[in-house]
Each structure stands twice: as C-alpha cells, then as structure tokens.
Amino acid sequence: MTTFHIQSLLHQHVLWLESRGQKGSQLxxxxxxxxxxxxxxxxxxxxIIPGANFSGMVLxxxxxxxxxxxxxxxxxxxxxxxxxIKSNLDYAVLTNTxxxxxxxxRATCIDAQVAGLTFSGTNLxxxxxxxx
Numbered sequence: 001m002t003t004f005h006i007q008s009l010l011h012q013h014v015l016w017l018e019s020r021g022q023k024g025s026q027l028x029x030x031x032x033x034x035x036x037x038x039x040x041x042x043x044x045x046x047x048i049i050p051g052a053n054f055s056g057m058v059l060x061x062x063x064x065x066x067x068x069x070x071x072x073x074x075x076x077x078x079x080x081x082x083x084x085i086k087s088n089l090d091y092a093v094l095t096n097t098x099x100x101x102x103x104x105x106r107a108t109c110i111d112a113q114v115a116g117l118t119f120s121g122t123n124l125x126x127x128x129x130x131x132x
Contacts, residue, residue: 001029003036010042017043055093075113104131 006029015024027044031051039057045065052072060080064087073093081101089109096116103123109131117131124131 001032006032006034006037010037010039010044013047014043017045 009025009027009029012024013027016026017024027047027049029049029052031053032049033053035053035055035057039062040060041062043063044067045063047064047067047069050068050070050072052069054077055073055075056077057074058078058080059082061082063083064085065083066086067084068088069084069092070088071091071093072089074097075093075095076097078098079100079102082099083102084104084107086105087107089107089112092109092112094109094112094114094117097118099117099119099122101121104127105123106126106128108128110129114131119131
C-alpha cells in the first residue's frame with residue numbers, strides 16, 4: 001500500500017470522526033506500514049489498525065483514543081504527547097520506545113514487549129497490566 005493511499009484513508013477517517021459517521025469511513029487496516037505517512041496532529045480515535053508498523057517514527061500530538069493497535073510495532077519510536085486512552089496495545093512491540101507526555105489511561109498492554117520502554121510525564125493511571 002502506498003503512502004498516498006494511506007494518506008487518503010487517514011483523510012477519510014478524519015471526515016468520519018468529524019461527521020460522526022455520516023461521511024468518510026473508519027480507518028480499518030491490518031498490518032499496514034505507516035512509516036513515511038504524515039500522522040502528526042491527527043485524531044485517529046477508534047481506528048482499527050492491528051499490526052500497524054510505526055517503528056522508528058517520531059509521532060507527535062496524535063489521538064489514538066479507543067483504537068485497536070494490537071500487535072502494532074512502535075519499536076525505536078519516539079511518542080510525544082500521543083494519547084492512547086482506552087486503546088488496545090495488547091501484544092504491541094514497544095521495545096526501546098521513548099514516550100514523552102500523553103496519556104495511556106485505561107490502555108491495555110497484555111503481553112506487550114516493553115524492554116527499553118521509557119516514560120516521561122505520561123499518565124499511566126489504570127493501564128493494564130500496570131506499566132511504569
């Protein structure tokens with residue numbers, strides 16, 4: 001899938017959110033490679049993107065509220081003010097990921113790979129299992 005196609009799908013998702021489902025379409029992609037896509041500042045709430053690849057990316061000001069990110073790869077990424085409130089990060093690869101700010105309130109991270117994962121100023125309240 002090309003970066004152009006992914007950007008088009010991201011635009012459709014934003015329309016879907018803004019119109020409360022009347023326009024656009026919910027982002028539903030499996031095992032998609034988002035490297036090279038412009039994601040910063042986007043509202044990606046309720047996206048269904050298990051297996052997504054964000055490895056090595058610098059992601060800023062993205063809202064993944066309620067999104068399905070199971071088995072997503074965030075290895076070696078930097079996440080600045082990224083919101084994962086009520087998101088599914090089960091089985092995600094978070095190795096050597098640097099998290100600055102943002103909230104992981106009530107996110108699930110069952111069997112996530114967390115070696116080298118660091119947090120700074122991040123809300124981890126009620127994350128399951130508890131991360132620190």
